[in-house]
Structure formats: C-alpha cells, structure tokens
Amino acid sequence: MNFLLTDLLPVLPEVFVLTMACTILLLDLFLADDLRYISYGLSLLTLVGAAVITVATFNTMPVLAFSNLFVDDTFSDLLKLMLYLAVAVVLIYSRSYIQTRELYRGEFFVLVLFALLGMMVMVSASHFLTLYLGLELLSLSLYALVALQRDSRNATEAAMKYFVLGALASGMLLYGMSMIYGATGNLELAKVAATIPSLDHLDTVLVFGLVFVVAGLAFKLGVVPFHMWIPDVYHGAPTAVTLFIGSAPKIAAFAFVMRLLVDGLGGLVSDWQPMLVLMAMLSMAIGNIAAIAQTNLKRMLAYSTISHMGFLLLGFLAGSENGYSSAMFYVLVYVLMSLGSFGMILLLSRAGFEADQLDDFKGLNRRSPWYAFMMLLLMVSMAGIPPTVGFFAKLSVLQAALQAGYLWLVVFAVLMSVIGAFYYLRIVKLMYFDEPTDTAQIASHADMRVLLSVNGLAVLALGILPQPLMALCSHAIKQML
Amino acid sequence: MLFGMPLLSLVIWLPIFFGVAVLVTGDRNAFAARWLALIGAGLGFLAAIPLYTQFNLVSPGMQFVELAPWIETFKINYHLGVDGISVLFILLTSFTTVLVVIAGWKVIEVNVAQYMAAFLIMSGLMIGVFAALDAILFYVFWEAMLIPMFIAIGVWGGVRRVYASIKFFLYTLLGSLLMLVAFIYLYLKTGHFEILKYHELSLSLKEQVLIFLAFFTAFAVKVPMWPVHTWLPDAHVEAPTGGSVVLAAIMLKLGAYGFLRFSLPIAPDGSHFLSGFMITLSLIAVVYIGLVALVQTDMKKLIAYSSISHMGFVTLGFFIFNAIGMEGALVQMISHGFISGALFLCVGVMYDRVHSRNISDYGGVANKMPMFAAFFVLFAMANAGLPATSGFVGEFMVIMGAIKVNFWYAFLAATTLIFGAAYTLWMVKRVVFGAVGNDHVEHMQDISSREFLVLALLAVAVLAMGIYPKPFTEVMHVSVNNLLAHVALSKCGACAW
Numbered sequence: 001m002n003f004l005l006t007d008l009l010p011v012l013p014e015v016f017v018l019t020m021a022c023t024i025l026l027l028d029l030f031l032a033d034d035l036r037y038i039s040y041g042l043s044l045l046t047l048v049g050a051a052v053i054t055v056a057t058f059n060t061m062p063v064l065a066f067s068n069l070f071v072d073d074t075f076s077d078l079l080k081l082m083l084y085l086a087v088a089v090v091l092i093y094s095r096s097y098i099q100t101r102e103l104y105r106g107e108f109f110v111l112v113l114f115a116l117l118g119m120m121v122m123v124s125a126s127h128f129l130t131l132y133l134g135l136e137l138l139s140l141s142l143y144a145l146v147a148l149q150r151d152s153r154n155a156t157e158a159a160m161k162y163f164v165l166g167a168l169a170s171g172m173l174l175y176g177m178s179m180i181y182g183a184t185g186n187l188e189l190a191k192v193a194a195t196i197p198s199l200d201h202l203d204t205v206l207v208f209g210l211v212f213v214v215a216g217l218a219f220k221l222g223v224v225p226f227h228m229w230i231p232d233v234y235h236g237a238p239t240a241v242t243l244f245i246g247s248a249p250k251i252a253a254f255a256f257v258m259r260l261l262v263d264g265l266g267g268l269v270s271d272w273q274p275m276l277v278l279m280a281m282l283s284m285a286i287g288n289i290a291a292i293a294q295t296n297l298k299r300m301l302a303y304s305t306i307s308h309m310g311f312l313l314l315g316f317l318a319g320s321e322n323g324y325s326s327a328m329f330y331v332l333v334y335v336l337m338s339l340g341s342f343g344m345i346l347l348l349s350r351a352g353f354e355a356d357q358l359d360d361f362k363g364l365n366r367r368s369p370w371y372a373f374m375m376l377l378l379m380v381s382m383a384g385i386p387p388t389v390g391f392f393a394k395l396s397v398l399q400a401a402l403q404a405g406y407l408w409l410v411v412f413a414v415l416m417s418v419i420g421a422f423y424y425l426r427i428v429k430l431m432y433f434d435e436p437t438d439t440a441q442i443a444s445h446a447d448m449r450v451l452l453s454v455n456g457l458a459v460l461a462l463g464i465l466p467q468p469l470m471a472l473c474s475h476a477i478k479q480m481l
Numbered sequence: 482m483l484f485g486m487p488l489l490s491l492v493i494w495l496p497i498f499f500g501v502a503v504l505v506t507g508d509r510n511a512f513a514a515r516w517l518a519l520i521g522a523g524l525g526f527l528a529a530i531p532l533y534t535q536f537n538l539v540s541p542g543m544q545f546v547e548l549a550p551w552i553e554t555f556k557i558n559y560h561l562g563v564d565g566i567s568v569l570f571i572l573l574t575s576f577t578t579v580l581v582v583i584a585g586w587k588v589i590e591v592n593v594a595q596y597m598a599a600f601l602i603m604s605g606l607m608i609g610v611f612a613a614l615d616a617i618l619f620y621v622f623w624e625a626m627l628i629p630m631f632i633a634i635g636v637w638g639g640v641r642r643v644y645a646s647i648k649f650f651l652y653t654l655l656g657s658l659l660m661l662v663a664f665i666y667l668y669l670k671t672g673h674f675e676i677l678k679y680h681e682l683s684l685s686l687k688e689q690v691l692i693f694l695a696f697f698t699a700f701a702v703k704v705p706m707w708p709v710h711t712w713l714p715d716a717h718v719e720a721p722t723g724g725s726v727v728l729a730a731i732m733l734k735l736g737a738y739g740f741l742r743f744s745l746p747i748a749p750d751g752s753h754f755l756s757g758f759m760i761t762l763s764l765i766a767v768v769y770i771g772l773v774a775l776v777q778t779d780m781k782k783l784i785a786y787s788s789i790s791h792m793g794f795v796t797l798g799f800f801i802f803n804a805i806g807m808e809g810a811l812v813q814m815i816s817h818g819f820i821s822g823a824l825f826l827c828v829g830v831m832y833d834r835v836h837s838r839n840i841s842d843y844g845g846v847a848n849k850m851p852m853f854a855a856f857f858v859l860f861a862m863a864n865a866g867l868p869a870t871s872g873f874v875g876e877f878m879v880i881m882g883a884i885k886v887n888f889w890y891a892f893l894a895a896t897t898l899i900f901g902a903a904y905t906l907w908m909v910k911r912v913v914f915g916a917v918g919n920d921h922v923e924h925m926q927d928i929s930s931r932e933f934l935v936l937a938l939l940a941v942a943v944l945a946m947g948i949y950p951k952p953f954t955e956v957m958h959v960s961v962n963n964l965l966a967h968v969a970l971s972k973c974g975a976c977a978w
C-alpha cells in the first residue's frame with residue numbers, strides 16, 4: 001500500500017475533525033469550569049471549519065483515496081454536510097441541559113466529535129474494513145456518551161445494554177463480512193460487487209454472510225427484530241445524548257446500508273429484498289403499536305423511530321434509484337423531525353426536571369402558544385400529514401415501494417401510519433386540550449429558542465417547497481450508482 | 482384575474498393569510514382578533530364573488546385555471562380551476578366562514594384568536610380542495626384541513642370532545658390514506674398527478690373497481706354514508722357551534738364532491754358496476770338513519786342524523802346516472818349547506834342561553850323568543866322539505882330522477898318526506914311550542930341583532946333558492962351534462978373482469 005500525498009485531499013475534513021477533537025481534548029484539561037464555553041465554541045467552530053473544507057474540496061466526480069479504501073463523492077459530501085448541521089444543532093440544543101447536569105465538560109464535546117468522525121468515515125467508506133472502522137468509532141463513542149452521567153442508574157444500565165448488544169451486532173456484522181470475503185475473495189466494495197454476478201446467487205457461504213450482514217445493519221438501524229436496545233437506550237440516556245443518538249447516526253446508518261447493501265451487495269438484491277420486507281413490516285407494526293402504550297415521551301419517540309426506520313426500509317427494498325433517493329429524503333426529513341422533537345423535551349426541561357413524561361406537555365398551549373405550535377408541526381409531520389414535510393417523505397417511499405410492485409405492503413404501511421397518527425395526536429391533545437400541570441416559565445438560551453423555531457418552521461417550509469431537497473437527494477444517488 | 486391577482490389563489494390564500502395574521506395578534510387582544518377575522522372572512526367572500534359573476538355558463542371545461550410546476554421530481558403541479566360543479570361550493574364556503582366568524586363573536590371567550598384563525602385557515606384549505614386539479618395538491622388541502630378542525634373540536638368542544646376529535650381525525654385519515662394509494666397507483670401508471678388527464682385514462686374493470694373502492698373509503702367516510710357514519714354524530718355533538726356549522730355545511734360536501742371529481746369520471750365502469758351497492762347504502766342512510774333521528778333526545782345529534790339522511794339523497798342522486806338526479810343532488814348539497822348550518826346556529830343560540838342540548842330541557846321557547854322561534858320554524862320546515870324552501874327543490878329533483886330508474890328507489894327515497902317531517906317537526910313542537918317548560922326557558926332573551934343578522938342571511942338564501950333555483954342550477958347545468966356524457970362512455974372496451 002503506497003502513501004500518496006494527493007490521498008490527503010479527500011480526507012481533509014476527517015483530518016481536520018480529528019485534529020480539532022484532539023486539540024479540544026488537551027485544551028480542556030487546562031480550562032477552569034467557567035471557561036468551558038471555549039470548548040463548546042471550538043466544537044462549533046470545528047463543524048463550521050469541516051463544512052467549509054468539505055465544500056471547498058468538492059468534486060463533481062468521485063475520488064478514491066488510500067488504495068480504494070475511501071471515496072469522496074457527491075453522496076458523501078452531501079451527507080457529511082447534513083451530519084455537521086445535525087451535530088451543530090445537537091450541541092446548541094444540549095447546552096443548557098448539560099450545564100445543569102454536570103455534563104458540561106470536555107469529554108462530552110470530544111466524544112461527540114469522535115462519533116462524528118466515525119460517521120464521516122462510514123459515509124465515505126468504500127471498503128468493508130473502513131466501514132467497520134467507522135462504525136466502531138461511532139459506536140464506542142456513543143456507549144461512552146450514554147454512560148457519561150455516572151451517578152445515574154438508568155444511564156449506566158442503558159449503556160451496559162447498549163454496549164453488550166452493540167458488540168454482539170458488530171460481531172455478527174464482522175462474521176458476515178468475513179464470509180462474503182470467503183465467497184468473493186475481496187473486501188473492496190466495488191470488487192465485491194464485480195465478483196458477485198459470476199457467483200451463484202444461492203451460494204451458501206455468500207447468502208449466509210449476507211444474512212449476518214443484514215442482521216448487523218438491522219441492529220444499527222434499530223429495526224425489528226433487532227430493536228430491543230432502542231427503547232432502553234433512548235429512555236435511559238441523558239436527553240441530550242438521546243437527541244444525538246436519535247439524529248446524526250441515522251444519517252450514517254443510512255449511508256452504511258447504501259454502501260454495503262447497494263454498492264457492495266447490490267447483486268444480491270433478490271436475496272436481501274424479502275428480508276427487508278419482513279423487517280419493514282414488523283418494524284412498522286411493532287413500533288407503532290408499542291408506542292401507543294408508552295407514558296414516557298422519550299420511550300414513545302424510541303418506538304416511533306423503530307416504525308420510521310421500517311418506512312425507511314420501504315425505500316431500500318424498492319431496489320431502484322427512485323427508491324434509494326426517496327429513502328435518502330426520508331432519512332434527512334426524519335432527522336430534522338427527530339432533532340425538533342427531542343429539542344422540545346430539552347426546551348421544557350430544567351435543573352432537576354426532565355420533562356420527558358407525556359403529561360409534562362399538558363397545557364403547553366397555555367404556557368407558550370408558540371412552542372406548542374412548533375410541537376404541533378413536528379408531531380403532524382411525524383404522523384405524515386400535509387402540509388408538513390413528513391407527508392412528502394412518506395409519499396416518496398410509498399410510491400417507490402408501489403413501483404417495485406409491493407401493493408399489499410404499501411396498504412399495510414398506510415394502515416400502520418393511521419395507528420401512528422393516534423399517538424402523535426395524543427401529544428397535540430395534551431398540549432391543546434388539557435390544563436397545564438407545570439406552570440414554570442420556559443427558561444433556556446436565546447440561541448436554542450431561535451434554532452428550535454427555525455427547526456419547527458423548516459418542517460412546514462420544506463413541506464410547502466420540498467423540491468430542492470428532493471432534487472438534491474436524487475442527484476446524489478444518481479451520481480453514486 | 483382581479484387587480485392582476487389570480488382569482489382562485491386569492492380566494493384560497495386570503496383567508497389563510499388573515500388566519501395567520503389573527504394568530505399573530507394573539508389571544509390577549511381579542512378585540513383586534515375578532516375584527517381582523519371578520520375583515521379576512523369578508524374580503525375572502527368578496528374575492529369569491531367574481532368567480533360567479535364572471536363564470537362562463539356555456540363552457541363545460543375548467544375556468545379561472547392556474548398552472549405552475551410545484552414539485553418537479555414527482556411532476557406535481559400547482560393546478561387550480563373550477564367548473565360548474567365546484568364553483569358554487571367555493572362561494573358557499575366563503576359565505577359560511579363569514580357567518581361562523583360572526584356567530585363566534587361573543588360566544589367564544591377563551592383563545593379567541595386561535596378559534597378565529599382555525600376557521601379562517603380551514604376555510605382557505607376547503608376552498609383549495611374544491612379548486613385543486615392536481616391529485617397531490619388536492620390531497621394536501623384535504624388532509625391539512627383536518628388539523629384545524631381537530632383542534633377546533635378538541636379545544637372549544639363539549640364534554641366528550643377529546644374522544645370525538647380523535648375519532649373524527651382517525652376515521653378520516655384512514656379513508657384518505659387508501660385514496661393516496663390509489664393516487665400513487667395512477668401516478669405510476671401515467672407519470673403525472675393531473676386529475677383531468679386521469680379522466681381520459683383507460684383502465685380495466687378490475688383496476689376501476691379497486692380504484693373506486695379506494696376512493697370510496699375516503700369519500701364515504703367524509704359524506705358520511707352508512708355504515709361509516711358513526712364519527713359524525715359524535716363530532717357534531719361535541720364541536721362548538723362554528724365547528725358543527727362548517728362540518729355540516731361544507732366538510733360533508735367535500736366527500737360528495739370527491740365522488741363527482743374522482744370516482745365517477747376516473748372509474749365510470751367501476752361506478753356502474755357498483756352502482757347497486759351505492760344506491761343500497763344511500764337508501765339505507767335515507768330510511769334507517771331517518772328513523773334513528775326520530776328517537777334522538779339531543780338536538781345536535783338529531784340534526785347530525787338528519788344530515789346523514791339528507792346526504793343519502795345526494796349519493797342516491799349521483800348513482801342513478803341521470804341529469805335531473807345529479808343536479809338535484811347538487812342542489813340538495815348547497816341547500817343542505819344552508820339549512821343544516823342554520824339549524825346548528827339555532828341550537829347554538831339556545832345552547833348559549835341554557836347550556837343544554839337536550840330537547841327535554843326546553844319547551845315553549847316561542848313565548849320568550851318569538852323572533853328566534855320564527856327563524857327556527859322556517860329552517861325546520863326547510864329541513865323537512867317544504868315547497869318554496871330550498872330543501873324541497875333538491876329532494877324533489879332526486880326523487881324525479883330516481884323514479885325514471887326504478888319505482889322502488891323513488892318510493893323508499895320519498896319516505897324521507899314523512900320521516901324528515903316527523904323528526905324535525907316533532908323536535909320543533911317539543912322545543913318551541915307549548916307552555917314555558919322551566920325556569921331556564923323563562924329567563925331566555927330573544928336573539929341579539931348579531932344573531933338576527935346571521936339567521937336572516939341564511940333565511941334569505943333558503944327562501945331564494947326554494948322560490949327561484951335557476952341561478953344555482955344554470956351554473957352547474959353544462960358541467961353536469963358533460964360529466965354524465967363522460968360517465969356513460971366505457972373506458973375498458975369489453976370490460977372483462
């Protein structure tokens with residue numbers, strides 16, 4: 001393996017994020033508590049800098065680096081920009097929450113940046129090993145983030161569960177990859193894809209490997225039957241960390257599936273399609289039905305994530321360019337809605353009060369009509385009702401699945417989304433129809449209030465004008481395939 | 482065009498714009514919110530008038546058309562237009578909005594701005610449904626209007642408002658989503674969402690029947706047809722007066738309109754294939770729901786069942802496939818918009834004074850509120866289908882149409898003239914006439930000038946339509962004939978299953 005200086009250009013954003021993460025790690029040791037805002041500011045600057053570098057090094061054609069381990073294409077650039085945006089929003093939303101819970105420390109920022117680095121590597125991977133490397137960097141950072149609140153029993157338990165199940169899933173993924181390596185003799189995605197047509201698509205080792213890979217992917221996405229960790233981790237982790245887990249990593253997981261299943265194992269589409277059909281159905285059913293029974297909003301949103309990931313699979317299983325770009329649109333929209341919903345919990349929380357029970361949203365319209373309206377928009381969008389963008393996300397995956405001929409699956413999905421509408425409406429009901437039980441003033445930083453309003457309005461604005469984002473997604477997918 | 486503005490867009494977005502403005506005014510400034518809402522509703526109605534005055538009576542095509550690309554990825558257009566079938570409903574919607582704003586003037590005390598805004602925004606969205614010529618645009622308006630209605634019922638409604646609002650929302654959503662699947666199917670077949678081009682699309686009988694059934698779930702729930710009507714009595718009873726008026730006067734018409742714009746022209750053979758089924762459901766609604774209305778003890782519930790029964794007439798008129806029946810059904814829709822709206826407003830007037838909807842809590846209201854009693858009796862008579870009121874015209878035309886097809890259809894439909902009279906007049910007798918029933922009635926004040934204005938406007942509309950219906954029927958005439966000619970043509974040749 002030769003090292004070429006030109007290889008550094010495509011990985012410049014990653015190098016920058018890594019350097020800055022290490023700098024912040026060292027610098028933070030010498031900062032007094034009241035100067036902690038320097039770490040926070042530097043982390044935000046890192047994201048801005050990475051965005052600038054990503055845009056500046058933009059190539060219209062894909063560039064491979066490090067002996068084809070790494071690829072820099074429009075798809076990865078676009079997703080990286082979305083990652084920076086999501087992580088920046090997470091940092092801004094989390095600030096007052098972590099300040100009041102003794103989490104406002106260098107570790108938080110450094111772990112978030114390392115997780116970001118892992119996601120960036122996943123998004124740009126063109127080799128099984130790079131994919132795995134990125135995934136592990138992300139996962140290990142997340143395990144530590146969940147456990148960051150050391151005195152909390154719930155958080156520790158969640159971290160433990162997450163770690164054990166996550167390690168198991170990584171093992172399965174690695175096992176699957178090794179079998180595919182055995183069958184194809186390659187670890188590079190493009191070469192694997194090139195070898196597959198020459199093999200029997202019922203080749204036992206290959207298909208066996210595929211099953212393990214899909215199981216590993218399903219775990220990372222959080223689809224049934226590999227969803228067990230989601231409710232516990234979402235519920236147990238500090239809300240700021242839940243916000244993080246529920247947003248940016250979904251984009252990375254999407255890229256992971258695209259790279260692995262579509263780029264690498266696209267030739268086995270007829271083998272993985274039925275698996276995805278089954279998982280999509282189970283996720284939509286179990287996610288939506290279990291969400292009804294929840295009284296904790298974080299847990300409810302966890303089950304709602306599971307059902308949304310089921311919808312996301314509808315886009316993948318269509319197995320067409322149209323399907324992949326609708327899945328990409330769906331995941332970006334989902335992240336936007338997820339950021340907003342967890343952001344609302346953070347907005348209402350204060351020292352010693354988590355605001356994560358459904359009843360904490362009672363009478364919000366009396367306390368703050370504006371934020372009640374923002375939450376209304378977010379919930380309506382989650383339920384997929386126009387004029388919010390959630391509707392267009394659902395529309396695009398449904399039409400992709402119908403185009404692939406899955407009429408009954410589409411009808412099933414539609415019925416499940418009626419069930420889903422019920423629990424989103426319940427939040428609206430609590431906010432608008434009930435009397436408030438908590439009358440405290442909503443206190444939070446102005447930057448968060450503004451950003452949360454922008455987030456809520458974006459759900460509406462993108463619902464009225466979804467074309468630019470849709471066009472961007474289909475452009476990125478077109479170039480990648 | 483009006484002052485260089487595209488007219489239909491203006492009629493849709495003006496109330497929505499004012500609704501947002503009212504929302505921004507906030508609940509603290511109730512005075513400003515009320516006046517701003519009234520100005521918005523009034524301007525919306527004024528803007529809609531040119532749609533009628535400049536309407537070309539001899540053209541069967543779409544008029545006031547606006548077309549602009551909206552979402553190129555899916556070839557979704559911002560495509561608006563009206564024909565003789567939809568134009569009257571746009572006028573009805575903006576007219577009703579003015580009444581709703583006035584009717585809620587004093588009655589609504591909490592969250593005034595949000596109440597007014599909800600109804601203004603809803604009004605714009607409903608007009609959008611009537612004007613949309615792109616399936617997704619239609620769907621967006623169709624679903625979006627559920628949100629303000631959900632909130633209106635849930636916030637300002639009665640005791641069981643939460644149950645009623647969620648039931649209303651989920652019922653309608655379930656139906657609509659299956660319609661969405663049908664839209665996507667048609668999109669994948671044609672590559673566009675143009676409703677008018679779907680009309681020309683040839684489809685096999687099997688496709689047509691499935692598409693018809695998908696549309697049926699959406700529209701039948703909205704109409705509502707028996708047996709998916711159960712959300713309506715709940716929603717009506719619990720909704721605030723304005724909500725009941727909008728529901729009865731306009732939302733129910735959206736379902737019936739959907740049959741005319743989608744089911745019949747897109748799936749004509751499917752419609753003929755299932756016409757027996759549709760007529761049966763319609764007649765069950767007319768007869769059975771009429772009997773159910775007879776035993777109600779709650780006035781709002783009685784009017785709600787009466788609405789379902791009258792809407793049975795509308796769907797009957799559509800599926801007998803002749804001009805007089807269909808025009809009768811359309812007249813019935815407009816007329817029912819006036820009458821049911823008026824009756825709900827009357828119940829609202831009494832409810833504001835006594836805080837009860839039970840018939841047994843009243844008696845002898847005429848002694849204390851003579852002016853009100855006169856209006857109430859007039860609207861009740863119209864509801865029973867008395868000649869010279871608008872209620873008579875539509876029912877008579879539908880019965881005429883039905884008798885051309887089958888004597889027994891007409892016979893069963895005509896029973897409504899008896900049952901309708903029975904439940905309406907019996908209610909009036911128990912509420913309005915007789916000796917003063919109790920202390921509450923003793924202290925009732927006659928209607929204020931504001932309430933008088935609202936009821937008088939409706940009374941004029943009901944009588945005008947009953948005595949001289951031509952201005953209404955001539956607008957729809959060409960479009961109805963065009964639609965019937967289209968539905969008579971088969972889309973699938975031999976039409977093997």
